[in-house]
Amino acid sequence: MRLRIALLCVALPLLLWAALPVVSIGNPAEEAARLEKRIDSARERVESRLGTERDLRGDIRSYSARIDRLEGRIGELRGRQQRLQGDLDEKQAELSRTQTQLREERARLVRLRERLKETRQALSGRMVEIYKMGDPGLLEVVLNSDGFAQLLERGEFIARISEADRRIVEEVRRAREDAVETEKRLDALEERQVELRNAVRTRRDQVADTKGELIGTRVGAQQTQEGKENALEKVGSERRDIQEDLEAMEAQQEKIQAKLRAAAPGGPIRRGSGELIYPTNGTFTSPFGQRWGRLHAGIDLASAQGTPIRAADSGKVVLRAFTGGYGNYTCIQHSSSLSTCYAHQSRFGVSNGQNVSKGNVIGYVGNTGNSTGAHLHFEVRVNGTPRDPMGYL
Incomplete structure (x- = not known):
């Protein structure tokens, strides 16, 4: 029992120690430097994506204008198509009338040919009767004719036959002439029908081809525009994500800077009677003004x-x-005219474009540039012109 109690006394503190949270003991200054590099990189990526967004918006505006122009041309083509459709409707109506006339003329030609056949048969019967009557003069006229059509045109034949026969002959002639004229009209109507069909087909194809080309171009432009818009949305989303990370890093950096300020060997913030605070609590060693023949x-x-x-x-x-x-060298713009500058730093504590608050650590005293010892050269400028900082501290 005593052994168990002894083991428990040893193990319990160890278990309690193991359960305690692990506290980071990293160097805040090193962490701030690493964070500064990440912030610089994030700012560069944000600027890059902002530039890409500007380019994409310009491309989208260009494609929108192009699509608007194509829509205008398509609208014009629709108007032209409507006018052509009216013309096509007229041509179709004319074609329909022509086809109706063709059917009527064909039926009339059938009737005329039947009538011609009947009148010829009647005339042939009369010729047989005249032959049996034995009129040698009329028989000679018939025999000397090259054909039935020439016979109908010979005056000698007409003069030798009776009035009734002349009426038959005249009816045969008219039927023949009507048949010939009808065949000519049929030929003309059939040619016109072919012309109208070709005209209708050609105009319809022209409108369809032009409209199809324009619509295809518009579809291609719209697809390209949609691709640009999708790319813009993607880049914008990436930029917003980076900006969120950047804001989080800047907030973290501000916390680290606050820790550094609290633990800084520079001591508490030193204030004077002016609107600015002293950038360090260092010893005043050289004033503003002419020094060694030039302006300090x-x-x-x-x-x-x-x-x-x-x-x-x-x-x-x-x-x-x-x-x-x-x-x-670091310069901070405080207003449209006032700025302050800090020289000879050993290293920087801020990034270009960063917003800082009064009292934030922006760098560290050093001896870089034309310097003979570790110190801060502090400037106040109004519209870029140096002014005596003591008037503002």
């Missing part, structure tokens, strides 16, 4: 290497780069 455009505050530098006021980082004699 700011004040110098000596501090230990790596001392945090704070933003003198809230604003947006408009410059963050190594800049000649200034070394690592």
